[in-house]
Each structure stands twice: as C-alpha cells, then as structure tokens.
Amino acid sequence: MNLEYGVPHRNPNPQIFDAAEQYFNACVILNKVVLENLDSGVVLPLLHSAAVAIELYLKCLAAEDVYIQVEHTPVTGVHRVHANPLVHNHNLGDLLKEIPVDVRSQLEKAFQSTALSQQLSSFEELLSQFDGLFMASRYPFEEKTQRIDSYPPLN
Numbered sequence: 001m002n003l004e005y006g007v008p009h010r011n012p013n014p015q016i017f018d019a020a021e022q023y024f025n026a027c028v029i030l031n032k033v034v035l036e037n038l039d040s041g042v043v044l045p046l047l048h049s050a051a052v053a054i055e056l057y058l059k060c061l062a063a064e065d066v067y068i069q070v071e072h073t074p075v076t077g078v079h080r081v082h083a084n085p086l087v088h089n090h091n092l093g094d095l096l097k098e099i100p101v102d103v104r105s106q107l108e109k110a111f112q113s114t115a116l117s118q119q120l121s122s123f124e125e126l127l128s129q130f131d132g133l134f135m136a137s138r139y140p141f142e143e144k145t146q147r148i149d150s151y152p153p154l155n
Contacts, residue, residue, distance in 0.1 A: 010065060
C-alpha cells in the first residue's frame with residue numbers, strides 16, 4: 001500500500017468523485033430538458049456533461065493524494081490534500097488501464113450483468129465507443145473533430 005504521511009490513497013478519490021457526481025447531476029437535469037424539447041439547444045452541453053462525468057468517474061478510481069505542507073500556520077504539520085489523476089488525457093482506455101486490477105474486475109463483472117453485455121464483449125469496448133466524445137461535444141465545429149452523431153445513442 002502506498003502511504004504518504006501514514007495515510008493510504010483513497011479509492012475512489014473523494015475530490016474527483018465529487019466533481020464526477022456534479023457533472024452527472026448536470027447531465028440528468030439536461031437530459032430532462034432535452035427529452036421535453038429536442039430543440040432546447042442543450043444537446044451539446046448534455047453530451048459534454050456526460051463525457052466529463054465518465055472521464056472523472058474513471059479518474060477517481062486511478063488517482064493519488066498529494067500532500068502539500070501549508071506554510072505560516074500556527075499549527076505545525078498542516079497539509080492540503082489534492083488529487084492527482086494518474087492519466088492526464090481524455091482517452092478512456094488509458095484511464096481504464098490505470099485503475100487497479102481488482103477494481104477493473106469489479107467494473108467488468110458489473111458490466112457483464114447488464115443487457116449491454118449481450119451487444120458488446122467488454123466494459124472496455126463500451127468505453128471505446130465514447131472515446132473522443134469530450135472533444136466532439138466541446139469542439140463540434142472543428143474539421144478534425146469526429147461527428148457528434150457518430151456516438152451512441154445518436155448513431
């Protein structure tokens with residue numbers, strides 16, 4: 001176990017998990033708006049919120065705590081704790097590979113218990129369908145960006 005200051009790294013990392021939950025909650029709210037009115041003008045923010053939530057959920061499972069000593073405090077030994085994701089890109093496959101094997105196994109087992117497992121061979125294959133969604137939902141106007149309608153369930 002990797003310990004710093006006698007404290008194990010937290011998995012899932014609560015700081016990143018909280019951010020993931022906020023994006024997921026935004027996604028739920030935006031989805032209701034879109035279902036009520038397809039012309040609501042918030043489809044891209046909905047997709048972007050979903051992409052960010054997925055990425056952050058994966059990052060919270062593969063992150064380390066970073067302790068930074070706080071200077072000039074009346075109490076000695078005070079540290080701020082920051083999260084450091086082990087992958088600093090948007091590739092979902094890279095993020096999945098950094099998650100500890102036991103946690104990845106749990107994710108795969110949970111995936112295999114869903115109806116989606118009848119259509120796809122693995123959790124990794126499911127995630128691969130959404131690689132690039134972060135950029136496509138953020139920069140749909142750029143030439144090199146994959147078309148937004150190529151992602152499930154839009155395709």
